[in-house]
Amino acid sequence: xxxxxxxxxxxxxxxxxxxxxxxxxxxxxxxxxxxxxxxxxxxxxxxxxxxxxxxxxxxxxxxxxxxxxxxxxxxxxxxxxxxxxxxxxxxxxxxxxxxxxxxxxxxxxxxxxxxxxxxxxxxxxxxxxxxxxxxxxxxxxx
Amino acid sequence: xxxxxxxxxxxxxxxxxxxxxxxxxxxxxxxxxxxxxxxxxxxxxxxxxxxxxxxxxxxxxxxxxxxxxxxxxxxxxxxxxxxxxxxxxxxxxxxxxxxxxxxxxxxxxxxxxxxxxxxxxxxxxxxxxxxxxxxxxxxxxx
DNA sequence: CCGGATCCGTTTCGATACTG
DNA sequence: CAGTATCGAAACGGATCCGG
Numbered sequence: 343x344x345x346x347x348x349x350x351x352x353x354x355x356x357x358x359x360x361x362x363x364x365x366x367x368x369x370x371x372x373x374x375x376x377x378x379x380x381x382x383x384x385x386x387x388x389x390x391x392x393x394x395x396x397x398x399x400x401x402x403x404x405x406x407x408x409x410x411x412x413x414x415x416x417x418x419x420x421x422x423x424x425x426x427x428x429x430x431x432x433x434x435x436x437x438x439x440x441x442x443x444x445x446x447x448x449x450x451x452x453x454x455x456x457x458x459x460x461x462x463x464x465x466x467x468x469x470x471x472x473x474x475x476x477x478x479x480x481x482x483x484x
Numbered sequence: 485x486x487x488x489x490x491x492x493x494x495x496x497x498x499x500x501x502x503x504x505x506x507x508x509x510x511x512x513x514x515x516x517x518x519x520x521x522x523x524x525x526x527x528x529x530x531x532x533x534x535x536x537x538x539x540x541x542x543x544x545x546x547x548x549x550x551x552x553x554x555x556x557x558x559x560x561x562x563x564x565x566x567x568x569x570x571x572x573x574x575x576x577x578x579x580x581x582x583x584x585x586x587x588x589x590x591x592x593x594x595x596x597x598x599x600x601x602x603x604x605x606x607x608x609x610x611x612x613x614x615x616x617x618x619x620x621x622x623x624x625x626x
Numbered sequence: 627c628c629g630g631a632t633c634c635g636t637t638t639c640g641a642t643a644c645t646g
Numbered sequence: 647c648a649g650t651a652t653c654g655a656a657a658c659g660g661a662t663c664c665g666g
Contacts, residue, residue, distance in 0.1 A: 349530075352592075353625075354510075354513060355585075356585040357582075365504075367500060368500060371496060387492075393629085393659095395659075397631075439500075442499060443496050443497075443498040446498070446549075450498070523649070532640095534641060535640095535641090536639090
């Protein structure tokens with residue numbers, strides 16, 4: 343497993359050490375907005391993460407305290423990943439990133455519903471995701 | 485130069501293709517919060533980016549329309565990078581990321597001033613950075 | 627089946643030296 | 647000053663293998 347090393351004392355570098363790669367934030371998107379919980383489900387994302395990379399990212403995210411592993415059904419060997427409070431607090435970051443992408447990505451349109459909701463009551467949207475885990479259909483496309 | 489290729493139609497993947505590495509967001513931090521404009525200034529950051537990586541990231545960010553290069557002083561060969569509107573619109577993303585880092589990074593304390601300002605009037609803070617480019621001293625530590 | 631670990635070829639990174 | 651060139655090291659990606 344890759345052990346990230348801090349490169350500076352600037353606060354943002356803590357996030358960059360964790361998320362400065364192609365996959366970590368995608369895993370967090372899956373668990374936060376798409377209710378994914380099992381290894382197989384992450385693997386099935388359209389971005390096609392490799393098995394070894396996924397295993398590495400899951401264990402790094404767990405080591406950093408953003409997710410935690412639970413033995414859902416010990417006899418079948420089935421495990422589930424759940425997001426922690428620290429992980430949930432990443433929701434605003436992902437939302438801002440998604441808003442920026444939606445505005446400038448020539449490839450996808452901006453999800454007008456979400457933008458309107460955010461403008462109306464930002465904190466409420468964050469709370470909704472935190473509780474429901476992306477149950478609202480428009481969130482699942484992020 | 486590395487040409488990023490889109491991996492999915494999910495809007496957030498546009499941002500991840502651009503920023504899914506250790507350096508791109510650091511360059512944007514430098515230009516947005518620390519008023520850096522010249523190649524050597526970026527090089528001087530404490531994270532010690534290599535010259536070839538910096539050149540690559542600058543040209544990618546320029547190709548993506550987040551910064552643009554101007555001939556500040558044509559006869560001395562001195563060039564300056566300036567941030568575009570599209571690049572400035574990344575400020576909220578960086579701010580959220582910094583807030584999250586500050587909250588959870590055991591290594592740095594949270595900049596209380598900024599947190600208070602953001603809670604009071606988020607849009608005003610963003611406008612301030614947009615105009616002044618990190619002139620406020622507390623921004624330079626981000 | 628499920629959740630990985632291992633192996634291995636390819637891509638990217640990073641440090642230093644060098645150049646227009 | 648603002649980058650290239652080079653080269654070893656690290657990370658990635660795909661395929662396959664393994665233990666429960």
